Amino acid sequence: MEILNWIIENILTQASVIIGLVALLGLALQKKPVNELISGTLKTMLGFLVLSAGSSVMQTSLTYFGDMFNQAFGFTNMSAVVASIEGINGQAMTDLGLGSEIAICLAGIFIVNIILARFSPFKYVFLTGQALLWESTLCIVFAYFCGLSGVPLIIIASIVGGAFATLMPAFAQPVVRKITESDDIALGHFCTFGYMFTALIATGTKKLLGGGKEAKSTEELELPQSLSFMQDSYLAVMVVMIPFYIIIAAFAGPEASAEYAGDVNFIVYAFLQAMQFVVGLYVLLAGVRLLLAELVPAFQGISMKLVPNARPALDCPVLFTYAPNAVIIGFIFTTIGSLIGMVITGFMGTLVIPGVMSNFFAGGTAGIFGNAIDGRRGAIIGGIFHGIFIMILPALLSPMLAQIGFVNMTCTDVDTVVTGFFFMAIKSILGVFGIA
Amino acid sequence: MAKQLRILTVCGNGLGSSFACQMAVEGVLKGLGVDCKLDHDSVSSVASAARNFDMIVAAQNFQTQIEGANTGLPCVFLKRLVDKKEIEEKITPVLQEMGLL
Numbered sequence: 001m002e003i004l005n006w007i008i009e010n011i012l013t014q015a016s017v018i019i020g021l022v023a024l025l026g027l028a029l030q031k032k033p034v035n036e037l038i039s040g041t042l043k044t045m046l047g048f049l050v051l052s053a054g055s056s057v058m059q060t061s062l063t064y065f066g067d068m069f070n071q072a073f074g075f076t077n078m079s080a081v082v083a084s085i086e087g088i089n090g091q092a093m094t095d096l097g098l099g100s101e102i103a104i105c106l107a108g109i110f111i112v113n114i115i116l117a118r119f120s121p122f123k124y125v126f127l128t129g130q131a132l133l134w135e136s137t138l139c140i141v142f143a144y145f146c147g148l149s150g151v152p153l154i155i156i157a158s159i160v161g162g163a164f165a166t167l168m169p170a171f172a173q174p175v176v177r178k179i180t181e182s183d184d185i186a187l188g189h190f191c192t193f194g195y196m197f198t199a200l201i202a203t204g205t206k207k208l209l210g211g212g213k214e215a216k217s218t219e220e221l222e223l224p225q226s227l228s229f230m231q232d233s234y235l236a237v238m239v240v241m242i243p244f245y246i247i248i249a250a251f252a253g254p255e256a257s258a259e260y261a262g263d264v265n266f267i268v269y270a271f272l273q274a275m276q277f278v279v280g281l282y283v284l285l286a287g288v289r290l291l292l293a294e295l296v297p298a299f300q301g302i303s304m305k306l307v308p309n310a311r312p313a314l315d316c317p318v319l320f321t322y323a324p325n326a327v328i329i330g331f332i333f334t335t336i337g338s339l340i341g342m343v344i345t346g347f348m349g350t351l352v353i354p355g356v357m358s359n360f361f362a363g364g365t366a367g368i369f370g371n372a373i374d375g376r377r378g379a380i381i382g383g384i385f386h387g388i389f390i391m392i393l394p395a396l397l398s399p400m401l402a403q404i405g406f407v408n409m410t411c412t413d414v415d416t417v418v419t420g421f422f423f424m425a426i427k428s429i430l431g432v433f434g435i436a
Numbered sequence: 437m438a439k440q441l442r443i444l445t446v447c448g449n450g451l452g453s454s455f456a457c458q459m460a461v462e463g464v465l466k467g468l469g470v471d472c473k474l475d476h477d478s479v480s481s482v483a484s485a486a487r488n489f490d491m492i493v494a495a496q497n498f499q500t501q502i503e504g505a506n507t508g509l510p511c512v513f514l515k516r517l518v519d520k521k522e523i524e525e526k527i528t529p530v531l532q533e534m535g536l537l
Contacts (some may be wrong), residue, residue: 048499049453127456128452128456129451129452129455130451130452131452141457185518188452189452190454225500232448232479232480232501233448233449233478233479234449234478234480235480282480285449285450288451289450289451289476289477292451292455293455296455296459297459300459313520314452314453314517314518315451315452315453315455315456316452316453316515317447317448317452317453317495318452318453318456318516318517318518319516320448320453320495321495321496321514321515321516322515324496324497325473327497341521357449360448361448361449368509380480
């Protein structure tokens with residue numbers, strides 16, 4: 001008994017071990033040979049630890065950024081947060097100590113998704129691992145914030161996450177069908193509310209500006225070759241983050257940075273810290289890649305066997321080749337929209353620095369959705385509104401995230417934000433009846 | 437035993453769609469009876485990652501950047517990342533050229 005307790009207290013509380021065990025289970029279910037069981041389990045654990053390392057690099061950079069921001073603009077009582085779902089996940093898994101719960105919930109979401117796909121009319125199996133990891137994070141964080149813990153926490157979070165994983169692809173499918181001109185694949189990316197909002201705006205522009213006639217497709221445009229660098233997402237993050245850091249540092253002045261920068265010039269230091277942010281992001285995502293490398297094929301193999309007629313819901317870049325110009329236009333105009341949104345969030349009390357990763361991927365996909373409904377007009381106007389939308393929603397959630405204990409950070413992918421609101425709504429409804 | 441063919445699939449940040457593509461390519465090559473080992477990565481890492489691979493598979497929209505990385509490897513560019521028919525059509529001639537089919 002004592003040995004068992006020792007194991008539970010010292011080993012099973014380690015998130016990396018739990019994640020390793022989830023992977024081991026997945027591999028064992030596929031009847032893999034022993035050498036693959038061992039290597040797969042170890043690589044998954046390595047992935048988690050790499051993710052944590054990336055998260056702490058990112059956080060160091062963000063702490064500096066938040067401090068500079070406060071020294072520059074703190075007198076206005078405004079704080080700044082950077083929108084990054086990757087960072088939220090990193091902090092939740094390491095600093096908030098919810099890593100084990102998030103890992104088990106990820107497996108729980110798989111299971112709920114398979115059950116729903118098997119027995120409900122929504123035949124969608126969600127295969128985008130990192131998106132599920134973000135969703136699992138938000139489900140656990142908010143269910144935990146609502147006062148749940150232990151087994152009920154994991155069960156409730158898995159059910160909510162699994163429901164989102166099944167319903168969001170179904171929600172987007174009418175437009176996805178139009179984009180791919182087939183019904184073979186679905187979109188599995190938790191920015192669906194943003195995409196459908198873009199589609200709604202594009203439907204509006206088609207009616208109001210086009211008199212019901214669709215504008216010309218973005219794909220008839222010739223875009224300059226030089227724009228193609230924007231396909232490289234890490235590069236795009238750098239291009240956007242560097243000016244933000246430098247401007248904030250310039251406003252804060254050399255004295256403010258002295259404590260951090262030492263002998264290094266304060267502007268140079270800001271530049272290096274902006275790069276550090278990307279370093280953290282890069283390392284964190286490398287960790288996620290390792291973490292998911294064993295889990296996703298296991299899930300795919302199992303789910304396709306249990307739900308043979310399911311549509312795989314895949315990551316958004318799968319759609320990018322259907323309208324590559326719309327991707328770039330969507331990215332540019334979502335970024336413009338997000339800058340407008342940033343100003344609005346400033347007036348709301350918490351300035352949100354746009355999440356470039358999500359501007360890039362969600363923005364690109366929003367461009368495709370806008371284009372599918374109302375051509376280039378839909379992609380441009382829809383993109384701008386999409387940019388504002390994906391800033392306002394996270395801004396509304398950020399006070400709660402700060403209360404939970406996240407440092408200088410908010411979510412990006414809007415479906416995960418909606419998940420947060422969903423939990424808060426349940427909490428306040430239960431509160432009215434005096435239950436919670 | 438013949439040497440394993442090592443293929444790298446590539447997308448924007450090397451997480452979701454390159455992974456989906458990897459699984460689809462894996463399925464196709466299994467069907468063709470080619471022994472292979474796959475991995476996926478981001479387009480930013482192609483230049484450095486390429487030396488551990490024999491072939492690159494990516495979406496068409498990355499063609500300029502991947503060719504710009506001068507990896508010297510045969511590249512296959514796809515319109516539909518997970519369409520097994522397209523993958524088979526495009527990958528078969530490359531495999532024949534490499535003497536694997």
